[in-house]
Every structure is written in C-alpha cells, then in structure tokens.
Amino acid sequence: MDVYRKGAWMMITEHRNVIIIGGGPAGLAAACALYDKGVKDILILEREPRLGGILNQCIHDGFGLSRFGETLSGPEYAGRFIEAVRQRKIDYITECTVINLDNNKCVTAAAQDGLKKYQADAVILTMGCRERPRGGLAIPGDRPSGVFTAGVAQSYMNLHNTMVGKKAVILGSGDIGMIMARRLTLEGAKVEAVFEILPYPSGLPRNIEQCLNDYGIPLYLSHTVTRINGKARLSSVTVSEVGRDMKPIKGTEKEWPCDTLILSVGLIPENELSLQAGVVLDGRTKGAIVDENGMTSVPGIFAAGNVLHVHDLVDFVSLEAEKLAEGVSAYLQDAGEGNQKTCAIDIQTDETIGYTVPQKVSGKKDVTVSFRPKFPSQNRVFEVYQGDRLLTRKTVRKAIPAVMLHIDIPAEKFVSEETVRVVSHEE
Amino acid sequence: MQHFDIIIIGAGVVGSAAARELSRYKLKTGVLEKTPDVCCGTSARNSGVIHAGFNNKPGSKMARFCVEGNAGFDKIAGELDIPFRRTGKLVVGFSSDDKERLIAMKTQGEKNGVPGLKMVDKDFIRQIAPNVKGEFALWSGSTGICSPFEFTLAMAENAAANGTEFFFDSEVTDIRWDGKNYSITAGGKEFTSRWIVNCAGLGSDRISSMLGIDGYTIHPCKGEYFILDKKAGPLLPVPAYPVPNPKEGGLGIHLTPTIDGNILVGPSNEYLNDSDDYACEQDVMDMLIADGSRIFPHLKREYFIRNFAGIRPKLTTKEEGGYHDFVIERRAEAPHAVNLVGIESPGLTSSVPISKEIVRLIQEEEKLSLRDDFDPIRHRITTFADKSPEEQAGLIADDPDYGEIVCRCETITKAEVLAAIHNPLGVHTVTGIKYRCRAMMGRCQGGYCQTRIAELIMRETGCSREEIVYGKDDSWMFTGKVRG
Numbered sequence: 001m002d003v004y005r006k007g008a009w010m011m012i013t014e015h016r017n018v019i020i021i022g023g024g025p026a027g028l029a030a031a032c033a034l035y036d037k038g039v040k041d042i043l044i045l046e047r048e049p050r051l052g053g054i055l056n057q058c059i060h061d062g063f064g065l066s067r068f069g070e071t072l073s074g075p076e077y078a079g080r081f082i083e084a085v086r087q088r089k090i091d092y093i094t095e096c097t098v099i100n101l102d103n104n105k106c107v108t109a110a111a112q113d114g115l116k117k118y119q120a121d122a123v124i125l126t127m128g129c130r131e132r133p134r135g136g137l138a139i140p141g142d143r144p145s146g147v148f149t150a151g152v153a154q155s156y157m158n159l160h161n162t163m164v165g166k167k168a169v170i171l172g173s174g175d176i177g178m179i180m181a182r183r184l185t186l187e188g189a190k191v192e193a194v195f196e197i198l199p200y201p202s203g204l205p206r207n208i209e210q211c212l213n214d215y216g217i218p219l220y221l222s223h224t225v226t227r228i229n230g231k232a233r234l235s236s237v238t239v240s241e242v243g244r245d246m247k248p249i250k251g252t253e254k255e256w257p258c259d260t261l262i263l264s265v266g267l268i269p270e271n272e273l274s275l276q277a278g279v280v281l282d283g284r285t286k287g288a289i290v291d292e293n294g295m296t297s298v299p300g301i302f303a304a305g306n307v308l309h310v311h312d313l314v315d316f317v318s319l320e321a322e323k324l325a326e327g328v329s330a331y332l333q334d335a336g337e338g339n340q341k342t343c344a345i346d347i348q349t350d351e352t353i354g355y356t357v358p359q360k361v362s363g364k365k366d367v368t369v370s371f372r373p374k375f376p377s378q379n380r381v382f383e384v385y386q387g388d389r390l391l392t393r394k395t396v397r398k399a400i401p402a403v404m405l406h407i408d409i410p411a412e413k414f415v416s417e418e419t420v421r422v423v424s425h426e427e
Numbered sequence: 428m429q430h431f432d433i434i435i436i437g438a439g440v441v442g443s444a445a446a447r448e449l450s451r452y453k454l455k456t457g458v459l460e461k462t463p464d465v466c467c468g469t470s471a472r473n474s475g476v477i478h479a480g481f482n483n484k485p486g487s488k489m490a491r492f493c494v495e496g497n498a499g500f501d502k503i504a505g506e507l508d509i510p511f512r513r514t515g516k517l518v519v520g521f522s523s524d525d526k527e528r529l530i531a532m533k534t535q536g537e538k539n540g541v542p543g544l545k546m547v548d549k550d551f552i553r554q555i556a557p558n559v560k561g562e563f564a565l566w567s568g569s570t571g572i573c574s575p576f577e578f579t580l581a582m583a584e585n586a587a588a589n590g591t592e593f594f595f596d597s598e599v600t601d602i603r604w605d606g607k608n609y610s611i612t613a614g615g616k617e618f619t620s621r622w623i624v625n626c627a628g629l630g631s632d633r634i635s636s637m638l639g640i641d642g643y644t645i646h647p648c649k650g651e652y653f654i655l656d657k658k659a660g661p662l663l664p665v666p667a668y669p670v671p672n673p674k675e676g677g678l679g680i681h682l683t684p685t686i687d688g689n690i691l692v693g694p695s696n697e698y699l700n701d702s703d704d705y706a707c708e709q710d711v712m713d714m715l716i717a718d719g720s721r722i723f724p725h726l727k728r729e730y731f732i733r734n735f736a737g738i739r740p741k742l743t744t745k746e747e748g749g750y751h752d753f754v755i756e757r758r759a760e761a762p763h764a765v766n767l768v769g770i771e772s773p774g775l776t777s778s779v780p781i782s783k784e785i786v787r788l789i790q791e792e793e794k795l796s797l798r799d800d801f802d803p804i805r806h807r808i809t810t811f812a813d814k815s816p817e818e819q820a821g822l823i824a825d826d827p828d829y830g831e832i833v834c835r836c837e838t839i840t841k842a843e844v845l846a847a848i849h850n851p852l853g854v855h856t857v858t859g860i861k862y863r864c865r866a867m868m869g870r871c872q873g874g875y876c877q878t879r880i881a882e883l884i885m886r887e888t889g890c891s892r893e894e895i896v897y898g899k900d901d902s903w904m905f906t907g908k909v910r911g
Contacts, residue, residue, distance in 0.1 A: 097832035133872035135733035145897030232901035
C-alpha cells in the first residue's frame with residue numbers, strides 16, 4: 001500500500017495487472033470474466049460508497065431478462081455481480097475517485113486515506129455515462145429551482161428519500177424519464193405529460209406501456225419545451241409543437257403549469273479520464289473508438305459499457321464487458337499475434353445507421369458488431385460489405401433507434417484489409 | 428433596533444468594496460442586502476473583465492476610476508487571495524470604419540492614461556489567439572480577467588472579518604431622516620444610522636427617491652450569455668471583442684475566457700421594463716452564437732453548458748444610447764448620504780477606487796480615524812484541483828475530506844464544499860455554495876454532485892428538506908421526504 005506521511009508525502013506507486021475504473025455493471029462483469037480467464041491481479045476503483053453504479057438507484061424491475069431469464073431490480077442485478085466479485089476475492093476500493101489517467105496506464109486516485117498511485121499493465125474504462133443538462137439544450141427562459149435531470153430526481157427519491165415536487169412535466173421520452181414519470185406518480189405527484197421532440201419515442205416500447213399508458217400519462221411526440229418560467233421555483237413551462245425540421249412552430253405555444261421539470265434528454269459517455277490518456281473518441285458515440293477486443297486507440301486501455309456507447313439494456317453492458325476479457329488477457333500475455341496494437345480495419349456506416357461498436361476489426365476473428373438505426377423502420381435489411389463483397393446480412397422486422405441491433409461476422413467472411421461498411425435498405 | 432455609524436444598501440461589488448474600505452476605520456458599519464447572499468445581481472452576471480479604461484470618455488469618473496482600478500488590481504487580488512490574470516485583450520476589426528474607430532479608442536485610452544495600447548496586424552492576432560478572426564486589432568496589454576463573484580465575496584468576507592455586519596433578505600422599504608440619524612426599515616427590521624451609502628445598483632434610483640433625491644431613473648438593460656465547456660477553453664487565451672457600436676451602450680458580443688477556464692459568449696443589449704427579468708430568449712441566444720461566430724468560429728453546441736443573463740443599471744435610455752457617467756454624490760436633500768446611481772460597466776474594475784471616493788466624500792463632513800487592527804488579508808478556500816500530486820497527498824493527509832471528490836467535473840472535494848457551507852457570511856443557499864467552491868459549475872451542472880451537496884447543507888446546517896433553497900427566497904428544492 002501507499003504510505004503518506006505528514007510533511008513528507010512520499011507517494012509509492014503500486015503495480016497492478018489490471019485496474020478497472022468504475023465498479024458499475026460493466027466494471028464488475030469485466031472483473032469476473034477476466035478473473036475466470038486467469039488474470040487474478042485486478043483492482044476495481046469505485047467512487048461511490050458501494051459497488052453497483054447507477055443500478056443502485058434503479059429500484060424498478062426489468063433488469064436481467066436476457067441475462068438471467070428473470071426480471072430483477074437494479075440493486076438485485078448488481079448484487080449478483082457484486083457477489084461474484086466477492087466470491088472471487090477480487091480487490092476493490094470504494095469511495096475512491098480516479099482523478100488522473102495517462103497514456104502509460106498510470107492511475108492516480110483520491111480517497112479519504114490518501115492519494116493513490118498505480119501503474120497498471122492494462123486499464124479498463126467502465127465509468128458509465130452522465131446526463132445532458134439543461135444547458136446542453138440551451139432551453140430559453142428563467143432559471144428557477146425545480147428543474148432536474150431524470151437521474152438526479154431518481155437519486156433524490158430513491159437514495160435520499162427526498163421528494164422533488166408535486167406537479168411535474170417530463171421532457172424527453174428516454175427510458176429514465178418514463179421510469180421517473182411512473183415513480184413520481186406512485187409517490188403522489190401529478191405527472192402532466194411527457195414531451196418528445198422527435199416524431200417517435202426515444203425509450204423502449206415496454207416502458208411506454210408500463211410507465212406511461214398504465215398510468216394514463218400522455219406522451220406528446222414532436223413537442224418540446226421552449227421556455228422555462230418562474231423566478232424562484234418553476235411555475236410553468238411553455239411547450240411548442242415542432243416541425244419536420246425539429247424547429248418549434250410559432251403559434252403552437254401552450255403553457256403547462258407545473259413545479260417540476262424532469263429532463264430526460266440524452267446520456268453522454270463520461271470520457272474525461274479517457275481524454276486525459278489521449279484516447280481517441282468517436283464523435284457519434286462520444287465514447288472511445290475501439291476494436292473487436294475492446295481496445296481503444298491507446299494500447300492497453302480498454303473500454304466497455306456506457307462509457308463506450310449508451311446501451312438500452314444493462315444485460316448488453318455486462319455482455320460487452322465480459323467479451324473484453326479475452327482481448328485484455330491476450331494483451332497481457334502478448335501472444336505475439338498483434339494483440340499489442342489496436343486493429344486496423346475500419347468499420348464505416350451509411351447515413352441510415354447511427355454508429356457501430358466496434359469501429360475497428362482485425363479481419364481475423366469472429367466479431368459481433370452492435371449498431372443503432374437512425375430512424376424507425378419496418379422490414380429493414382442490414383448488410384455488411386467489404387469493398388463490394390457482401391459479408392453478411394440480416395433482416396429486422398421492426399428496427400427502432402431505442403433498440404440496439406447486433407450482427408455477427410464470422411472470421412472466414414473477411415476477404416481483405418479493406419474498410420468494412422454497414423448499410424441498410426428497405427426489404 | 429440596531430444603530431450603526433454607516434449603513435450600506437446593497438451587497439454587490441460596489442457595496443462590498445465600500446464595506447471593506449470603511450472597515451479600515453473606527454466605525455460600526457452594516458450592509459443591508461435584499462437577496463439571501465452577496466453578489467446576486469449585476470455583480471455576478473458579467474464578463475469578469477478588469478477593463479483597461481479606453482472605452483470611457485476622458486475626464487469622466489468612469490475613465491478615472493477604471494484606469495485606477497485596473498492599475499491597483501494586482502494588489503487587491505493579492506490581499507484577497509483571488510485569482511487574477513492580465514491576459515490582455517484584442518478588439519478586432521475588419522473594415523476601414525472599424526480601423527478608424529479603433530484608432531480613436533486608442534487615442535481616447537491614451538488620454539485616460541491607459542498603458543500598453545497598440546494597433547496590431549493579423550499576424551499578431553494569429554500569434555496571440557490563433558482561433559480569433561480579424562484583419563487588425565487594438566491590443567490592450569493591461570486588461571485582465573477575474574471571477575466577479577469571488578472578488579465580491581472576498582471583499583465582503585474581508586469586511587465581515589473586520590467587523591462589518593451583513594443583513595441578508597433585508598430589502599429597504601423606508602428611509603426617514605430626523606436631522607441627526609436615518610431610520611431605515613428593511614426586511615421587517617428597524618435600523619438607525621448616521622450615514623447611508625446607496626450601492627443598490629438596479630434599485631439605486633428607488634433608494635435615491637427614499638433619500639429625497641429625485642430625478643434618477645434606472646433603465647435596466649439585459650445582457651445574455653452562453654457559458655462554454657472548459658474543453659473549449661484552450662481555444663481562447665485572451666478576451667476578443669468586436670468594435671463596439673457607440674450608440675448601443677454595450678461593448679458588443681464578445682468572447683471572454685473566464686479565470687476558471689470556461690468561455691463566455693455575450694452579452695446582448697436588451698432594454699427591459701422589469702429589473703428582475705433574468706430570462707434568456709431564443710432569438711437572443713441565436714443572435715449570440717451568430718454574432719460571436721464572426722470573431723470566434725468555434726461555438727459548437729456540444730460546448731454549451733449554461734446560459735445566464737445579467738442586467739446593467741443604466742442611466743441612459745435605449746433612445747439615448749451610450750453611457751452616462753457614474754453618479755457618486757453628496758446632496759443637500761440627503762445630508763448624511765453618499766448616493767451612487769448608475770454604476771454599470773466598468774463598475775467591477777472601478778469598485779475599489781469608488782469605495783475610496785465614498786470615504787473621501789464622508790470625510791468632507793467628518794474626520795474618520797483609522798483602526799490599527801484592520802487586517803486586509805483574506806484567504807480563499809484551499810483548492811485541490813490545481814495542486815501537484817504531492818501537495819494533494821499532503822492536503823489529504825492533513826484533512827481526509829480532501830480525499831473525497833464531490834464534484835467530479837471541477838474536482839471539488841468534500842473539504843472545499845464543507846468550507847463553503849461554513850462560509851464567514853453564513854449563507855446556505857445551493858447557489859451560494861456553488862459560487863464559493865465551484866461545485867456544480869462544470870459540464871454536468873450538478874448532475875453528479877447536487878444531491879450530495881444538498882445533503883451536506885442539510886446535515887451541516889440542520890435545515891430540513893423543505894427549508895433548503897436553491898438561490899432566491901421561495902426557490903424551494905423539495906417538498907419533503909418521499910416516505911416516513
């Protein structure tokens with residue numbers, strides 16, 4: 001351990017095989033999978049008092065359906081992985097915030113018992129994501145109290161036993177916004193409506209059903225909040241219809257009295273540490289550009305989960321993090337098969353697809369590419385090309401941006417070092 | 428009923444500077460502020476620029492105090508332990524008209540005694556600020572930047588440490604003169620005082636009338652801003668201004684780096700009927716980005732983190748335009764009052780010289796004697812983020828709360844948040860804590876730390892969920908517990 005003496009403050013650097021930054025679902029799953037691959041010298045650094053990440057405040061159920069075949073609450077889902085970490089006696093430190101990461105995999109973290117410095121052979125980034133605040137949308141109007149992002153409201157209610165308001169309006173039909181609509185209703189608040197700027201919902205269909213329809217909360221598509229009113233506490237919001245160009249239509253303004261506005265307007269991967277280390281980000285995902293091994297542009301630094309791209313289901317976060325284990329252990333063992341370098345073949349998309357993860361492949365391994373369509377469509381054919389050669393295709397009955405899609409490309413399909421393209425068209 | 432030698436009305440930058448300056452003397456001084464904290468109005472909501480003084484008419488109080496305030500800023504920043512950087516400033520031009528006006532500004536500045544002014548070419552601009560557009564510019568070497576709220580807070584804290592009493596939530600509603608003393612009603616409380624200093628900013632016309640001085644009308648003029656993410660900060664090392672339109676009475680939409688590393692875009696110029704209208708408007712926000720992009724084409728949406736507005740207490744109407752000089756006066760109608768009206772830009776820069784002028788005006792009537800125990804030194808909260816790893820380790824060793832990061836965007840520790848909560852002025856609003864330690868000022872705008880800070884405020888002060896307020900009175904945060 002590091003030693004700090006008053007007046008001397010000598011910092012001793014501790015060596016670790018693998019440092020995992022963030023003890024949420026991605027970090028926990030990566031740790032267990034790595035351990036099972038034989039990498040035992042792992043340390044998870046978590047800034048909260050307990051492991052589990054954002055799942056700890058997600059007291060609703062619906063987690064784990066694809067992973068465990070049953071529906072669990074957030075803390076229950078996290079609990080299974082925390083238990084797995086404990087069984088394996090994997091080291092972790094809570095209430096320990098990483099404040100610096102460099103491209104040499106040197107990690108500095110702050111905790112009540114001192115500033116810690118680690119030299120890792122490999123670093124796994126699993127810091128999750130944060131919410132887009134009001135300022136990110138630049139919503140006009142006053143600056144009263146009573147404007148909360150959905151996650152902050154959820155934290156107040158579920159972790160701090162604190163009620164945020166009586167009469168709420170929700171902007172954005174993201175999953176957390178809809179879940180908070182139900183949560184507020186269950187605790188006695190009146191949720192007037194959910195407004196979504198897009199012509200289709202952002203969240204999962206099951207949440208529209210279970211969180212809005214079941215409680216008679218109306219969802220207005222192609223509507224947005226165009227003004228926040230109230231000098232001290234929020235008194236109302238002005239809502240406008242938006243046109244095809246996503247711009248508010250003059251003359252459609254309507255005032256909705258409320259004391260609380262919940263913003264569910266997007267999640268942004270939290271990559272401040274990644275940037276410090278020189279990791280190259282993808283402008284579309286706001287997460288790192290990674291290859292099929294989950295390795296970023298900085299060799300030895302890997303990423304998985306919501307820090308890489310925002311997922312719809314935690315089950316896929318766990319899966320993505322577990323898949324990382326193979327690449328990390330190969331990197332550590334340096335099998336001499338190019339595992340020390342980020343793969344070279346780019347994956348590109350056409351304008352119908354938001355992004356892919358990974359963004360780079362070797363062409364030597366089976367790979368599953370995750371991607372999101374840019375708009376809802378039916379009977380859509382997704383195809384993967386290398387040059388003009390079709391590698392694989394998949395038809396999806398109902399494709400929506402809220403649901404991530406996956407397509408497998410077997411190793412033997414790759415024909416060259418050429419760029420891979422993922423495209424789609426109507427059937 | 429409390430009796431004072433001097434009561435200052437308003438705890439903005441001028442009121443706080445006056446409080447500090449007067450606390451050098453053997454006087455019992457009180458400050459009455461209508462909001463729950465110092466620096467809740469114009470003083471907090473501006474570009475944070477310590478101006479050089481070339482925008483003001485030669486011979487005016489504005490010119491004199493601005494140049495004097497700029498020259499003395501290193502000293503006051505040192506005494507108050509506040510960050511201050513002489514960045515210099517570019518006023519960029521494109522046309523031959525612009526050039527003429529810049530040369531006229533330079534001449535005016537030189538008349539005012541502004542040091543370090545020169546006309547520079549495109550190469551110079553490119554060297555100093557590669558991302559700033561402009562064919563040529565006026566370079567002002569003495570311009571600097573500071574945190575306007577920390578500057579104000581620091582002066583108020585130093586005044587309080589030297590014995591000045593601050594009364595918040597104390598809006599003055601009545602002033603009476605009995606031939607010897609003033610009686611003042613404020614926030615439902617009664618005060619008496621031999622002297623009154625009117626530093627009420629946007630309310631200075633109202634206080635003037637209460638003092639029996641008629642004829643002043645403040646014309647509130649809003650200026651809206653965007654705040655950009657620190658990610659954009661390195662793109663702009665120095666403030667970059669356009670050539671101002673002299674008719675407008677503002678300095679034009681400019682780009683200013685903040686002392687903390689963000690960038691401000693603004694301010695607009697909107698005359699209002701309501702001096703409490705801090706709302707941001709869509710058309711103005713669009714205009715800020717369009718106008719700002721002319722000299723700084725990096726105003727990307729992903730950099731937006733917050734919008735805010737400030738209000739200038741102008742003595743000129745929209746039709747008149749331009750600037751009216753600071754009013755700093757003693758009048759026969761109000762024998763024991765120093766009356767300040769229309770202290771707008773460059774009020775921040777001029778605040779310390781203005782405070783000395785206030786003392787001079789009082790001394791015309793009565794001799795004030797200096798205290799021998801005045802301590803000009805104030806220490807800011809020791810920050811963690813800007814220290815070396817060794818120093819950080821030392822801070823944690825001394826106080827383990829330095830090892831707990833509360834605000835991740837700005838790397839603000841629990842020790843700093845606790846110090847902010849236990850501030851010398853006893854302010855416990857959420858925004859009050861934000862101004863004092865920068866927690867919640869980063870790109871997530873409190874998404875991670877606001878819940879923790881609310882909990883710390885409640886725990887440390889014993890206030891309940893229902894009692895905690897965001898900023899203004901009645902800006903309640905919570906309705907109570909969810910359960911139990």
